[in-house]
Amino acid sequence: MKICVIGLGYIGLPTAAMFARSGLDVLGVDCNETIVHELNQGRTLIEEDGLAEWIPGVVASGKLRASTTPEEADAFIITVPTPLDVEKKADLSFVESAARSIAPLLRPGNIVVLESTSPAGTVEERLKPLLEQSGLSAGTDFSLGYSPERVIPGNILRELVTNDRIAGGIDGASAKKIAALYRAFVQGSIYETDVRTAELCKLAENTYRDVNIAFANELAKISEDQGVDVWEVIRLCNRHPRVNIHQPGPGVGGHCIAVDPWFIVEKNPEDSQLIRLSREINDRMPLYAADLASGILSAIEHPAEEEHPVGATYPKGVGRPVVAVLGIAYKPNVDDTRESPILTLIEELERRGMDVRWHDPHVRNRPGNAPDVLEATEGADLLILGVNHTEFRQLDYRSVARSMRHRNLLDARGSVDAEAARSAGFLVYALGRGHRLR
Template identity: 45%
Template sequence: MVNVIGLGYIGLPTAMMLASHGVEVIGTDYNKELVATLNAGKMTFKEKGIDELFQEAVAAGIKFTTEYQVTDTYIVSVPTPYDKFSKKVDACYVVAAVKDVMKVCPKGATVVIESTVSPGTIEKYVRPVIEANGFTIGEDLNLVHAPERIIPGNMVYELLHNNRTIGADDRAIGEKIKELYASFCQGEIVVTDIKTAEMTKVVENTFRAVNIAFANELAKICRHDNMDVYEIIRICNMHPRVNILQPGPGVGGHCISVDPWFLVGDYPSLAKVIDESMKTNDGMPDFVLNRIYEIMKEKGMTDISRVGLYGLTYKENVDDMRESPTLQLLESQERHLATGLKVYDPFIEKDVVANQYHNLDKFLAAVDFVVIMVKHNEIKENMDKLAGKVVLDCHNICKLPGVYHI
């Protein structure tokens, strides 16, 4: 039986995938409300195909509880934020979860850390916790790292099809855990050592962050000298060895806006390009805010409350708002003492910010200037409703005449 610890965006789908592929699974989360929701037969977040997977997992007998289980395999999938000052990984959730696993775990068990951590984190923070509990790693307890690569918005497909990495001290243990993931994963599963697995996961997200920053920097250069960044990227990408990403209003989520900081925190004198890239991406919401003020001035608009931000989530067609560019922009706007921007997101039902709308038509009726912060399908399908409005399109998806870009 597998006890999955942490039933969030990663732990829950992983637990459900295992269960729906014949593995006995109990999911544990210390959030009582979350566990009660799951036990009431309701999914806790929206995602393509997730409700069907939930039903399959329930039918296959998955259980949800707040209690840690006595079993032979644990998968720990708890948050790993970064410390805002040191930029280093904050391993406190992983350490707390492993400490609780130690209270119930029998000799011979395998503890799989699925949370993303910087290279050396498991050595520095997890091994000591296990050893302090009297276990000798490799003899009476096995330690594995199995980082996750899935993208919210397409996680069910990617869980099934992505290649994976397993890091283990002992090849045989790595192969055993590979077999467990292979119960559902059709991709290639590479077995390596723990530190290599830690580093690959962080490097993958860093690669994305640096490339996004490059596109964002191009957008700033082109804005400065009145060039069309999208046309330039389109033409450059016709070169056989060039593949530039698209600029945007910033980077959010729990991965690309977080994990590269781990390398800056751990290697401050070496990770220079990464540091600058993260600052570039983090500066984009402010860049968008300045564009809003510039366009308002050009249009003779003075009332910020007639400006609306479309989208609150960190990316399209998901309900995850963590580190979202819109939230960063609103925080920045408050710092500038300018309040009143209106906000709407079809995926966010609860009131989370001031002046928030829950209906597209009502939102559009309340504003003259729309900033497309997130390219949800909803706005793509309703572009004609923006006719006659001032539009700042941060994703180059609106083909109406007179649209502004970042």
């Protein structure tokens, strides 16, 4: 069996490699020539645990090749981007161009699966008509459907195998064929359903998480006002057997949770008020974190004795405040900065006149990355933990403290070892933890 995977990004490349490892012949297609060239040399540009070790083997075995153009195959899997446009609607142009490139190659008996996250109805309304320009009929001549991916970046290769999966078909036979296709490597259950249900499931899963995070973010603000620690509140609430409150933070990033809810709002604006409001609450969190930072810095300029531990002294006026931010990826231990709220936070701090330096050990090829933590914190008035990468768990607070002009730390993730930081002389603040700094 030959499979053509269109789009070799975070989802497409691991999926293509997984099919190839299962013994199928896979052609990976990407319009980006560098990705294609690198893959054919056995290299990947994506940071994903285990992938760089796998790729040389599957490429050398001849089971995985890459090209900029698709070829005839038994199955086509579309894993191209579906970003938001300026009106916060799904930009389906990549899906449509992938469909146009497949249509002339379609043969009776083929299977076409969309994996890209898309508004409900995309397969029937946008993909099917383009594919049927081949002269073949979906459902009659070829199978067509939607099978969303639920993997978590950083653990994709394991979750591709173990996660349960949904196989949505435009008819029952298509759903069966799609389920059988993924059986090549999926060990979790595969649930067959209709295509529109599968599309909405993917959106509903991520929207559930976005709404839950918005609730946690509101709780964080409420906790600050009540003088309690939201992280402790949530930890204790989650001891209830039927409660699962997510974590608050400086915003929601990535191109899934921060994007997918809009695909529901786009189709049903009147009926999705909670969903829209949650998105807006989460989108405002980087500004909230910037307010906390401003509050801490203005405490340096105008020290209020009651807010500081005995013995803390600050010069009045620090000139242009310098802020060091650790982590800019959208979540821990990945290199992906798409929709990262920390980038919005940095922009906002700069807009407020602060000099911002940052360091992220995972992010390559982005100008401005300080070579290490101490280079970022040198002369800083405030250190912000933006992303709780594993590397930041065991910071050498004494060295960091020595490098800084003022020892202030804002923990935006509730994960700093506050005792260690305090004993190195830091004043430690945390989003959601018992201060009203704004």
